[in-house]
Amino acid sequence: MSSHGTPIPMTARKSGPLKGTAAVPGDKSISHRALIFGAMAVGETKITGLLEGEDVLDTAKAMQALGADVIREGAGEWTVHGVGVGGFTEPADVIDCGNSGTGVRLIMGAVATHDFCTTFTGDGSLRKRPMGRVTDPLALFGAQSVGRSEGRLPLTLIGAAEPVPVEYETPVPSAQVKSAVLLAGLNAPGQTVVIEKEMTRDHTERMLVGFGAELTTETTPDGYHKITLTGRPELTPQEVAVPRDPSSAAFPVCAALIVEGSEVFVPGVSQNTTRNGLYTTLVEMGADISFENPRTEGGEPVADLRVKYSQLKGIEVPSERAASMIDEFPVLSVVAAFAEGTTVMRGVKELRVKESDRIDAMARGLEACGVEIEEDHDTLIVHGRGSKGVKGGATCATHIDHRIAMSFLVMGLASDTPVTVDDGSPIATSFPVFEKLMAGLGAAITRNN
Template sequence: MSMTQPASTPSHPAVRSLQVSRISTPLTGTVAVPGDKSISHRSLMFSALAEGETRIVGLLEGEDVLRTADAMRALGARITREDDGRWHVHGCGLGALKEPADVLDMGNSGTAARLLSGLLASHGMTSVMTGDASLRRRPMKRVTDPLAATGAVFLAREGGRLPLAIQGNANPPPLDYRLPMASAQVKSAVLLAGLNAKGETRVEEPVPTRDHTENMLRHFGAKVSVEETPEGGRVIRLQGKPRLIARDITVPGDPSSAAFVLVAALLVAGSDVVITNVGLNPLRTGLFTTLREMGARLEITNERTEGGEPVGDLHVKASSLLAVDVPADRAASMIDEYPVLAVAAAYARGISRFRGVEELRVKESDRLASTVALLEKNGVRTKVDGNDLIIYGTQGAIPGGGVVETHMDHRLAMSASVLGLVAENPVEIDDTAFIDTSFPGYFPLLNSLGAGFTA
């Protein structure tokens, strides 16, 4: 196979609006969703820190992940792609990243920006990160505040927003940090800073969050231990200055991407869909648990382990859904899936309550406000009660007819497209261009099942 260095990611995409109308035929067939975004980001970052060559199969080639590839290349890693989609990363070795010659543009990727902050804070160089208009509105202080304990200096706009200049510290001390709220991104940023520190870095999280960072660090040879706390949280300990050795990685299908196909199949009458090779990390499957509580006919088959992560196939059939009360301690395992779960709850019978969803306020948009607007503009009653979201189900009769403002948020756009497939009147989506950041080929994949999108 020929080897090429992929071109840099394109500039911010042109606006693509879309009208979605109700379909009368079922969704049927078997599909595979793109690779897991969280694991893809980490695959590139960690292999860039390792000694030797890492081969990656199944990497998500969405714009968010390509931004990470560009950044790690700018920091000294040699990254190439074969024609068959296999990626090769020749790492620099821990502590050997080089100062970038230009600003690192992270596009729309909050994950990349926050995780990379941990790496940049613990290397003795100056760097600057920026992003698109959406990313520049999102707060970074919850990451930069704990990372300041490394001795790094951060200069940012008001509220800690990008562009962000970082003067890193080549000899950072180990960190001891307790997260005030559950966030896998903040946890990971602190752990990544701890890689280049002598001694033990300790992170305590109030509830367990996705543990791809811990799993992959072990995969590359780092010593990471995890213990449960009496309060139901976790303490993660990382021994600094490990020797990271290149290891091949197989990236499973992204459960957060599978969520949109899954919910569409549940809501469109008569549907019968199989989604293959989906990651089943137990800290990522809260949506599957919740949908089953709502009455979803969802079966997991062909369960197996690949690259240290559990994987399986999802077989889903159209179902009559009932309202659900989602506990706050489940939020971390499904934080990206709440917008599309809200669509399912809007279609269900009864009143649903999603508890403790304050983390939604600091995602690509204020996803709590955006999700409320998505539903309200299409005739679905909602209520925000403190940090809880309440949705009054329509029993299969979502009026639709509204215009959805996505605020450059890919998950809002996809959730609105699912709602449009079952709403009584067409739904207008102001911009679908940013779907490619996490789910390239979303519309063709759904169309292969019979969705009939015209995007």
């Protein structure tokens, strides 16, 4: 049952060709960061194209609770009057981050080097997710944390009174962990260093530089990615234009690829190389996707995508690509079900600790819809049905996970019989206009109430 209120069962039925323009919302990762960095700058930051999903709105409320003035000026248009690095004040109440793992982990980093206590909580899904991967490196700065077993929420973080700079090598590829350490390093003296074996999405580094921080990146002799941040800068307010979210764009893109006769145009999608692994993979599978009008917006590379229905083939996705498409594996597994041959996805163990165990959730739903799968802790293998088609006909559990819900609804658009999800309400956390956008393309998705 959804912790967002009454569950909203939804059903997707086999649709005619999807046609039209899919103007997906702003990038969620960049939206979170724009609010946080705006709150840590001195002066007024103006944001356009902000994703107004529940996750991002919870981050906006958190910045207000920490002392920043955050104002919605219009649809997607926000101003943030920041308090400067080190200027946050102790919140009067618990900070509720809803469903957002990105929000809670970044905010933990931002307050870890402030001399006060902050208590965090979230919805039923977020309270199941491990926070030790963030609180452990934050402890190196001098922060202390007290939470439930395995560092789960609710959790109280006691910020370091006299923070020290840190050099930290991330044990797993995680942009959230990297970003939390860098955010903590902003209010620590000296230089904070993060070393990654595999480069993860780099929105934090790009935005820090844009706001005026002194930050350098380099590749070490052993091939690692090293980021060095000089602490206690005065961040300068910016005008941030948020590009459209490649993770949200994945759903209309993948739907167009598997619904016969479809052609969909998706404008202004981020093409950041640390985020575009899905699109590289789809092209390798034979997807007819053209990348038009490449340009830079808000410091991020973007392009317009034109996507046509395609006969796809199964491939092996290299494990080193996993970090650049970690949120897109659920919908990729749906596309793989309609491909000819087998698709092997390795290096995906991070999916076990997302909003749900996404490997298990997708495996069980795919099986229920007649697709043969194999899995282990770090691998998901989908045996595509190709011209045989996907049977469908199941009700799939979403486990309060927006991406699971949207992935199975995409599958239902091309399956022989309808596919139902037990609760579509979590979709609002990241893609509040999903139903309206998909309906505008001709998708047969309905609520069952």
